[in-house]
Amino acid sequence: MTVLSLPTGCSKKVLMLLWYMANQNSFRELADKFDVSQSTAHRSILDLLGALCSITSFFIAWPNQCEKRASSAAFSRACGINSIIGAIDGCHIKIQRPIIRGGEYLNEKGFYSVILQGIVDKRGRFLDIFVGAPGKVHDARVLRSSTIYSTLEENMGDFQLLGDSAYIGNAFPFILSPKRNNGALTAEDLAANLKISCGRVIVEQAFGRVKCRWRRVRDLQNTRLDIVVMVIMSACILHNLCAGSTDICEDHPQGCPRQADDDE
Incomplete structure (x- = not known):
């Protein structure tokens, strides 16, 4: 098992959320990655998703x-x-x-x-x-x-x-x-x-x-x-x-495809 080394002062919960959003790992894999229990991983993600959505505006x-x-x-x-x-x-x-x-x-x-x-x-x-x-x-x-x-x-x-x-x-x-x-x-x-x-x-x-x-x-x-x-x-x-004027995907410099969508 590989446990991520966290930068000093950086919130583990925030890093967990970013990892969760950027990947399709299960909560078991997420828990192993961050050395927490599955229940802690699940609760942390739901808490942060709710907090982020509450300030959408x-x-x-x-x-x-x-x-x-x-x-x-x-x-x-x-x-x-x-x-x-x-x-x-x-x-x-x-x-x-x-x-x-x-x-x-x-x-x-x-x-x-x-x-x-x-x-x-x-x-x-x-x-x-x-x-x-x-x-x-x-x-x-x-x-x-x-x-x-x-x-x-x-x-x-x-x-x-x-x-x-x-x-x-x-x-x-x-x-x-x-x-x-x-x-x-x-x-x-x-x-x-x-x-x-x-x-x-x-x-x-x-x-x-x-x-x-x-x-x-x-x-x-x-x-x-x-x-x-x-x-x-x-x-x-x-x-x-x-997003920004210099935000270019390394894998798709001409624009990212819409994965599994109606416009494929």
């Missing part, structure tokens, strides 16, 4: 006017579309079939999941998250059920978000989506769709980065749904804490 927050203008300028440079402050999408997180109403969690790809809805800025940082909708639910319905939906149009002001074809329709005037390619699109339509795709790739990369760095969220088997939500929220918080 400190790390994931809607931008102010100055930040909106900066993000809009960044999107304009990246894809040539003005007045865009973020990109929105849904991401499936694998789970074990819940005992209650389990069929609602079976998504169209054939595995059980909950949905992480994320809105990110041009840096790939989460501006808002909504976690826990069953995998069977369509992205548009998830948005309408989310806590931010009732105030999103007001919060957008004169700006918009980029989204995929799931958000097409009059119900989402604050989301710029590509036109469906029915074979009759003009060259101008195709060029506009390409710009949208170019801009919204940032949310794809954010989900990929979360799953690459915080591997726990790749597959949350044998985990209660309430803890599933806390783990996913914590991964998004840690993502924002780590």
Whole structure:
């Protein structure tokens, strides 16, 4: 058994949480790694997950006017579309079939999941998250059920978000989506769709980065749904804490793939 040597003054509990989030080890393996009992490891992780989620608003927050203008300028440079402050999408997180109403969690790809809805800025940082909708639910319905939906149009002001074809329709005037390619699109339509795709790739990369760095969220088997939500929220918080202009994955310098997701 190898026991980690801890730096002076560094909290063992914090290191345990980071190890737990970055790996898919069992609690037995985690306990061995940190030379604690399984019950201590389990209790410590749950305590820290709860504490981290209780201060989500400190790390994931809607931008102010100055930040909106900066993000809009960044999107304009990246894809040539003005007045865009973020990109929105849904991401499936694998789970074990819940005992209650389990069929609602079976998504169209054939595995059980909950949905992480994320809105990110041009840096790939989460501006808002909504976690826990069953995998069977369509992205548009998830948005309408989310806590931010009732105030999103007001919060957008004169700006918009980029989204995929799931958000097409009059119900989402604050989301710029590509036109469906029915074979009759003009060259101008195709060029506009390409710009949208170019801009919204940032949310794809954010989900990929979360799953690459915080591997726990790749597959949350044998985990209660309430803890599933806390783990996913914590991964998004840690993502924002780590995100930066120089944050490049050594294994995937061109962008991390979305592991076991609906966009594979």
